[in-house]
Amino acid sequence: MKNTASETTSGTPHAAPAMPSRRGFLASSALLGATLFSPLRAVAASPAAAPVATAAVDKAVKTGLPQRVTLTCSADMAHAVSATWRAAGPLQSPQGQIAPLTAGPGFDAAAQSFPAEPFTFETESGETTYQYSLTFANLTADTQYCFRVGDGRSWSEWNTFQTALDKPKPFSFLYFGDVQTDIRAQCSRAVRTAFRHAPDARFMVCAGDLVNRGHDDNLWGEFSDAFSFIAATVPCLPTPGNHDTKRPEKAPEPEAPYTAAPAYHAHFHLPANGPKNAQILNGEAYYADCQGLRVISINSNVFDDDAPTNAAHKQAWDAQLAWLEEVLANNPNRWTVVTHHHPIYSTSKGRDNAGLRSLVRPLYDKYKVDLVLQGHDHSYGRTHKLAGDQIVDPAAPGTIYIVSVCGPKMYPFKPKFESLMAATASEKQLFQVIDVDGDTLSYKSRSIDGQLVDAFQLKKDATGASTYLPTGKA
Ligand SMILES: [Fe+2]
Incomplete structure (x- = not known):
């Protein structure tokens, strides 16, 4: 991810909102x-x-x-x-x-x-x-x-x-991959069909690339049109993608090009519970708890370079990594979901986020993250249960990784890690409904014509250990 320009803005994050002149x-x-x-x-x-x-x-x-x-x-x-x-x-x-x-x-x-x-x-x-x-x-x-x-x-x-209950109770949430293009014209279909399938969803995860150019207010208007009253009914839980960081081409170099453009923060007022010594990641690295489940968003753009590019980047890098471990280690919830834009196991030809994988995958193994919800590759790939980059026994500790896409922009499916995938699809606009009911998490991915594309369950025992049960396959 290389951004060479910055948006001209008088805006600041919500922690210190800017006033008009x-x-x-x-x-x-x-x-x-x-x-x-x-x-x-x-x-x-x-x-x-x-x-x-x-x-x-x-x-x-x-x-x-x-x-x-x-x-x-x-x-x-x-x-x-x-x-x-x-x-x-x-x-x-x-x-x-x-x-x-x-x-x-x-x-x-x-x-x-x-x-x-x-x-x-x-x-x-x-x-x-x-x-x-x-x-x-x-x-x-x-x-x-x-x-x-x-x-x-x-x-x-x-x-x-x-509002959610303040303790575990059955609920559903939605997960969308990249929205990004033809937002009003075509993504609207996915969002509205998803809402019909889960009208009582407590929140909706958007795994980055909400728009194609993060600075473009017209595209944010399209986003609002596509989600329409649903955005005012179901709280959004977004994570920033690489396209959400884009500033206008002729604008000066931004101080932190790996952060979302101001328009993202203008439209989402998110929890300020991210890394304390990297306030610049407020609303990008954060977590939310809902009825026995914790969802953590990290800004994977921070880790998209091979190494930090300057002192400020190093601080954001180190702080986000330390914070991620802290919120995973101190998690009172039974279920844990992480969302970030770049996939740990890419589904597109020639793509591999090896640096990100080496940084965060060990934490997902160590703290038994249940699901990792991602985007970026514009196709669908859902892994078996994995630990240490290997398929593990359904009852062994491990994590399931998913890449999905909501909008019509499609890339050919040809991953380096195809052998780790339990279900794949391409050329399909998709949405996911995830039901959490006590010891059972049920996942369903559907295409926008309502057809089931993929499904599985995770069941937990009294110790919190999960067993993976495949219930459907692409
Ligand atoms: Fe994308």
Whole structure:
């Protein structure tokens, strides 16, 4: 992975959100203040002023209308969830409201308000975007909620979602490989079919390359269109791919070219529980716990070079590796899933991420990671249970590695490690539903026509040891 350019941006990660320019922000605030807080009664009493005031109010209402509403997982999915959205201009009072779902109307009387933070960045054409983010915290576990976002005047619809239980309970989640291309036109089919198969999914893992050019705001708009209301219903759990790091060609060299472009962080407000001494990986290296399962995202772009390229890269490299071991070692959950973009066992001709494999595979063996969910190779390959780069007995300790693809960009399947694969497919857009039910994890991969492509189960005994049961094959 070599990025030679940087996105022109005034944005920063959510930990220190950037504001629009002070001049622009104050000018906008003056307009909003004049429109949002003018007594409407006075407007009605003054016929001459009414058309002007009404136009200004209309403009403010239109500016505030939320777009691209996206839920993202929190570290503790039983008690918190995060959301982002887009407005056409700066908002004076960005906020969200949340209330338990009731069978009838009137639920909003119990709504609690949460303030939101701005996150701005400039697109290649020089336009300033106005993204907002917040975390709904202190929620009740295993509860259906309604939420909306806006500025106190213009609101999104009330979307619904459900918090996780704070202990093991059966649930499903979705896993998508690279979305990346023809996102609105063709990936939408995969996402919507997947949702029909798992409408109660607690979250959806996107294994990187969410867009083809990480800096391209139009592509992020396509992403939002493809996921539509599903993004506001099922929290997203993304990991950054190599294409998500891309900055505009003529922009200066970024400080950390292996990190996701600002647009990624504008659209996903993810847990800040990554490596403490590599804050630059916030929202890229993180973990989330859900009903007895831990999902860990690492940014595999960090390890894509043969070795760190400078001191800052070395720090991110070392910190992410140490952090990965720490969150694997201190994991109270029964099930462990890791997601990163580059595969440990590639499925494409001529590809092999040997450096990544030598760094992290020993940790997956040592801490008995159950699944590794990946992308990058634009075909499908799912291994037998492996340890030490070898197929092991179904009841022996080991890990199952999967490469999948969601979008229509396809590479020929021709891996170096074909002998390790239990199921393969190519030229198919796929989605995966993974059910976790106590001691049993059931995995199903389907093509977007709904056909079963691959399936297996893992069953655990009282000691936590798993047995692999193949139940279907490509
Ligand atoms: Fe890709």
